[in-house]
Structures are given as C-alpha cells and as structure tokens.
Amino acid sequence: xxxxxxxxxxxxxxxxxxxxxxxxxxxxxxxxxxxxxxxxxxxxxxxxxxxxxxxxxxxxxxxxxxxxxxxxxxxxxxxxxxxxxxxxxxxxxxxxxxxxxxxxxxxxxxxxxxxxxxxxxxxxxxxxxxxxxxxxxxxxxxxxxxxxxxxxxxxxxxxxxxxxxxxxxxxxxxxxxxxxxxxxxxxxxxxxxxxxxxxxxxxxxxxxxxxxxxxxxxxxxxxxxxxxxxxxxxxxxxxxxxxxxxxxxxxxxxxxxxxxxxxxxxxxxxxxxxxxxxxxxxxxxxxxxxxxxxxxxxxxxxxxxxx
Amino acid sequence: xxxxxxxxxxxxxxxxxxxxxxxxxxxxxxxxxxxxxxxxxxxxxxxxxxxxxxxxxxxxxxxxxxxxxxxxxxxxxxxxxxxxxxxxxxxxxxxxxxxxxxxxxxxxxxxxxxxxxxxxxxxxxxxxxxxxxxxxxxxxxxxxxxxxxxxxxxxxxxxxxxxxxxxxxxxxxxxxxxxxxxxxxxxxxxxxxxxxxxxxxxxxxxxxxxxxxxxxxxxxxxxxxxxxxxxxxxxxxxxxxxxxxxxxxxxxxxxxxxxxxxxxxxxxxxxxxxxxxxxxxxxxxxxxxxxxxxxxxxxxxxxxxxx
Numbered sequence: 001x002x003x004x005x006x007x008x009x010x011x012x013x014x015x016x017x018x019x020x021x022x023x024x025x026x027x028x029x030x031x032x033x034x035x036x037x038x039x040x041x042x043x044x045x046x047x048x049x050x051x052x053x054x055x056x057x058x059x060x061x062x063x064x065x066x067x068x069x070x071x072x073x074x075x076x077x078x079x080x081x082x083x084x085x086x087x088x089x090x091x092x093x094x095x096x097x098x099x100x101x102x103x104x105x106x107x108x109x110x111x112x113x114x115x116x117x118x119x120x121x122x123x124x125x126x127x128x129x130x131x132x133x134x135x136x137x138x139x140x141x142x143x144x145x146x147x148x149x150x151x152x153x154x155x156x157x158x159x160x161x162x163x164x165x166x167x168x169x170x171x172x173x174x175x176x177x178x179x180x181x182x183x184x185x186x187x188x189x190x191x192x193x194x195x196x197x198x199x200x201x202x203x204x205x206x207x208x209x210x211x212x213x214x215x216x217x218x219x220x221x222x223x224x225x226x227x228x229x230x231x232x233x234x235x236x237x238x239x240x241x242x243x244x245x246x247x248x249x250x251x252x253x254x255x256x257x258x259x260x261x262x263x264x265x266x267x268x269x270x271x272x273x274x275x276x277x278x279x280x281x282x283x284x285x286x287x288x289x290x291x292x293x294x295x296x297x298x299x300x301x302x303x304x305x306x307x
Numbered sequence: 308x309x310x311x312x313x314x315x316x317x318x319x320x321x322x323x324x325x326x327x328x329x330x331x332x333x334x335x336x337x338x339x340x341x342x343x344x345x346x347x348x349x350x351x352x353x354x355x356x357x358x359x360x361x362x363x364x365x366x367x368x369x370x371x372x373x374x375x376x377x378x379x380x381x382x383x384x385x386x387x388x389x390x391x392x393x394x395x396x397x398x399x400x401x402x403x404x405x406x407x408x409x410x411x412x413x414x415x416x417x418x419x420x421x422x423x424x425x426x427x428x429x430x431x432x433x434x435x436x437x438x439x440x441x442x443x444x445x446x447x448x449x450x451x452x453x454x455x456x457x458x459x460x461x462x463x464x465x466x467x468x469x470x471x472x473x474x475x476x477x478x479x480x481x482x483x484x485x486x487x488x489x490x491x492x493x494x495x496x497x498x499x500x501x502x503x504x505x506x507x508x509x510x511x512x513x514x515x516x517x518x519x520x521x522x523x524x525x526x527x528x529x530x531x532x533x534x535x536x537x538x539x540x541x542x543x544x545x546x547x548x549x550x551x552x553x554x555x556x557x558x559x560x561x562x563x564x565x566x567x568x569x570x571x572x573x574x575x576x577x578x579x580x581x582x583x584x585x586x587x588x589x590x591x592x593x594x595x596x597x598x599x600x601x602x603x604x605x606x607x608x609x610x611x612x613x614x
Binding site: 023189190209225227 | 330399400401495496497498499501516519520522530531532533534535537538539541568571572574575611612613614
C-alpha cells in the first residue's frame with residue numbers, strides 16, 4: 001500500500017453532537033455529523049481535509065481525535081453558538097429510527113469556505129447539505145477535481161430539486177440509499193432508477209443498502225454488488241453511510257486510480273469502514289484503526305463473498 | 308457437468324393454482340405452489356421426484372410442462388375437488404404483498420405418500436407444509452437421506468412450534484427468510500438467530516432475502532453472502548424462494564458433493580434460478596431453460612460480485 005501516491009481528499013459536511021438512543025443503550029453528547037464520520041473512516045487509508053462548522057460546545061476531545069487521525073482541520077470553522085445537534089431513537093431492528101429533535105444551531109447559516117490549501121485537491125466529497133452550498137463549494141475549487149462524490153437526502157429532493165439537478169450534472173459519483181434513488185427518479189425499480197440517475201450526470205451510482213450491503217451502477221452497464229458483513233454487535237448505525245463514503249473515497253484518493261475495477265474495491269473499503277462504524281457509538285470503533293486492522297477486515301469481505 | 312453422478316432428489320410441498328395481481332399486470336390460473344417452482348427450478352440441473360396433490364381443475368398443460376422438464380410425477384396424487392388456490396396482490400415495490408384469498412381445497416387433507424421409488428433418495432426437500440406432515444415424510448424414507456432441506460413459515464412457528472422443533476432436529480439445511488429466522492428465535496439480530504437455529508438441529512442455515520440476495524451460516528462459523536441479481540423486469544415474485552430452494556438442492560443433488568465450498572455454489576445456483584422465476588408469471592421463465600442458459604446466468608453472479 002505504501003508505494004502508492006496519495007491524492008488530497010476534501011470533505012464538506014455536517015459536524016454534530018448527537019444524542020442517540022438504541023433499544024439497549026443510549027449516548028448523549030455523541031460526536032457525529034457526516035464530515036466527522038467520513039473523515040474518521042477515510043483516515044486509516046488517506047489524509048482528509050475537512051470543511052465544517054462547530055459551536056463553542058463541541059468537545060475538545062473530538063478535535064484531538066480528528067487531529068490524531070491526521071485530519072486537516074484548517075477548514076473547520078469555529079462559530080458562536082451551539083454545534084448542530086440531532087437526537088434520535090432506533091427501532092428494535094436497528095434499521096429504522098425516529099428523529100426526536102433537530103437543532104441546526106451554527107449549521108443553519110453555514111457557508112463553507114475552502115482554505116487555499118484545499119482548492120487544488122483531486123478528490124472532493126460533498127456530504128449531505130443544501131445543494132446550493134454544494135454548488136458553492138464546487139465553485140471554490142481552483143480546478144475541476146479528478147473525482148467529485150455527492151450525497152443528498154429526501155429533504156433536498158423535495159424542496160431543492162432544481163438545485164440538486166444542477167449539482168448532479170457536475171459530479172462523478174452519487175452515493176445515496178435505495179429509497180432516495182427511487183424518490184429522485186419517481187421509479188419503483190432500481191435498475192431503471194439507476195439509468196435515469198446516470199443520465200442526470202453522475203457516471204457512477206452507489207446505492208447504500210445498510211445491513212444488505214451496497215450496489216453500484218457504473219459506466220458501460222457495469223453492475224457490482226456486495227452484501228454487508230453480518231455483525232452480532234450492532235451498537236449504533238448512525239454514520240454508517242458517511243463512513244461508507246469515507247472508505248470509498250479514501251481508497252480512491254489513496255490509490256489515485258479511477259477504474260471500474262478499483263471502484264469495486266473502493267465499495268468494499270466503504271463497506272469495511274461502515275462495518276466498524278456501527279459497532280460503536282460515535283466514531284469509537286473507527287478511532288485508532290491501523291492499516292493492518294482494516295486490511296484484515298477487508299479480507300473478511302473476500303471470505304464472505306467468494307464462491 | 309456431465310461427468311458427475313446425479314443423486315435422486317425428492318420434493319414434498321404444495322401444488323397450486325394462483326391468481327396473481329401486480330401493479331402492472333395480472334394472471335388468473337397461474338400455476339404455482341412450492342413443489343412446482345422447486346421442481347421447475349431444479350429441472351435444468353437434475354431430475355426431481357415430486358410429491359403433492361392436485362384437484363380435477365389442475366391444468367393438463369402444467370402436467371405436460373413438468374413431464375417435459377423431466378420431473379417424476381408418480382408421487383403426484385389426483386384427488387376429487389379443487390386444487391389449492393391462492394390469490395394475492397403485490398405492492399408497488401414488488402417486495403410485499405397481501406393475500407386476498409386462500410382456499411386449501413384438496414391440500415387441506417393432504418397426506419403425502421412416497422412411492423417406493425422415492426424412498427431411497429439421497430436428497431430430500433421438505434417445502435413449507437405442516438411440520439407433522441414433514442415428519443411423516445421423513446418416516447417414510449427407507450433410510451436417512453444424505454441431505455434433508457426444510458422450509459417453513461410464520462404460521463407453523465406460531466401454531467405448531469413443538470412439532471417444528473422436532474423436524475428441525477432432524478434436518479441438515481433450513482432455508483427461510485429473515486423475518487422467520489428472527490421470529491423462530493425471538494431474536495432481533497440475525498447472527499445470534501443463526502447460532503440459535505444451528506443449535507436446534509440444522510447445521511446450515513440459509514436466509515433468503517429476496518431482492519437483497521441470500522446469506523448462509525454453515526459449520527465451523529462459515530458465513531457466506533451473495534446479493535441478488537438486479538433485474539429491470541420483475542414481473543411476479545411468487546415462487547422465488549421455492550425456485551431458490553430448487554436451484555440450491557438441485558446443484559447439491561447433481562454434484563453429490565456436500566462441502567462448504569459446494570454449498571456456496573449451491574446458493575449461487577439457487578439465486579440464479581430465483582432470478583429467472585421473478586421475470587415471469589408462474590414458471591414461465593423457468594420452462595425450457597438449457598444448461599447453457601443457466602450457466603450463462605450463473606456467470607452473471609460471478610461478474611456481479613467479483614472484486
């Protein structure tokens with residue numbers, strides 16, 4: 001792994017303090033947010049440059065964890081007020097949840113500003129924020145990155161559809177869940193939804209399916225699918241999709257190789273990092289992972305799927 | 308493939324005439340039933356000996372189709388009255404359905420009788436019927452088959468729990484869906500459910516996940532998972548699980564090789580046959596498949612999952 005050149009990787013997204021309730025446990029002050037999960041998941045693979053905003057209540061220990069993982073925080077804005085806070089409760093099966101409270105706080109007026117050292121990065125991930133802000137970030141790049149990844153959610157599909165289409169036309173990879181893909185295209189069949197989405201811009205569509213794994217529709221009709229690793233100890237699913245994106249983009253940035261074959265490996269890396277994420281609250285299980293740790297778990301996917 | 312010795316394979320289960328309504332189409336008089344789907348799916352791989360019951364209304368064309376596929380019907384009982392009939396409507400996403408009508412008819416007093424030529428078979432599949440009948444079939448075998456597979460459903464878990472446990476103690480492979488596995492063990496986690504089920508008897512548990520594929524927990528902690536083939540033309544999901552079982556058992560009977568590695572291949576064969584099943588009403592797409600056809604589709608699973 002060490003012989004390869006690592007490209008710079010920027011992530012723009014939420015930084016949050018969550019209050020997570022599961023059927024068997026609960027954590028208040030659980031540090032989360034898409035940009036945090038993404039960064040902690042990509043960190044064992046490559047360096048990450050984070051863009052986000054926090055309030056005065058954001059734990060110093062989380063700053064220290066991000067720094068220890070090698071995450072560049074020069075794009076992390078400190079603002080007056082409280083950090084974005086989300087409170088949610090997972091159902092018995094851990095697959096669905098209810099949002100109990102959302103307080104945008106300093107995230108409400110977030111306007112991402114990329115430090116000069118971020119603007120020439122070759123890999124950019126636009127986590128789930130307003131499409132207009134995602135466009136704004138694209139404009140700030142000194143040149144078109146080699147690969148731009150995007151996440152979004154049902155809210156933006158509903159209330160910012162046109163802006164979302166503008167962003168979609170300018171990205172390479174869209175990584176969303178199955179329901180979002182169907183909603184975005186008003187389809188009931190995923191294969192048809194994938195075709196429509198790829199016509200909107202992104203040449204590669206990655207469908208995140210939670211406990212069922214991931215599915216990828218790429219150029220030339222290429223389709224790849226992987227199951228998720230069956231886990232006995234699912235503690236907290238929060239951030240799994242963002243961790244998936246971190247592993248996915250982290251592998252592509254580390255190898256610098258954008259081919260169909262390497263995108264398949266990137267999906268396994270995404271699945272690998274997501275599998276760690278759900279085994280603890282916050283980024284507990286992602287912290288301190290070595291290259292050897294993650295390579296061993298990657299191998300579990302080989303063992304799981306070989307026939 | 309032709310160099311291998313094929314063992315005999317018996318299936319016991321329902322033979323039905325369904326009335327299937329999907330969001331875009333409908334078929335009355337759609338021949339179905341677990342034993343029919345199983346047999347038509349196994350037929351391209353190996354010979355099948357069917358045990359079931361029909362009424363006077365069962366279409367002669369379906370008898371001809373089963374015979375043309377090489378299915379041994381000497382265990383198919385002709386009874387006075389009407390064939391088992393089921394009417395159901397699929398929801399928009401094709402994953403869930405409502406039962407509109409169920410008429411057991413001649414199936415209500417079905418008492419499976421194995422012809423002499425079936426009793427020494429090495430492979431036996433007990434499709435979803437009352438556990439007491441499944442036990443009865445086991446008793447009729449001249450000797451313990453090399454491999455016994457079992458399906459069941461939520462109804463028997465509810466109302467015939469003790470009898471079901473008796474059957475479970477005597478089978479090698481249980482093939483059920485995820486919800487049934489959780490219900491059977493009163494668990495919310497599939498890995499824990501699998502451990503409990505394997506303690507009840509079956510050394511191998513196959514979880515059928517519909518559009519998400521299949522998962523297998525085998526001896527020695529071996530875990531295997533495969534996604535399903537993404538399909539654009541899902542016409543009618545009825546019988547997909549039974550077709551899976553037919554492909555799975557058909558491969559094992561054809562090769563005669565019961566190893567962890569070959570069970571993985573059998574799961575891909577099951578997935579292959581299920582993918583055909585859902586592309587048409589009844590067994591339309593399973594009829595007339597050649598070895599070359601199915602081998603090509605098996606290869607699609609290799610292409611889908613390789614990384």
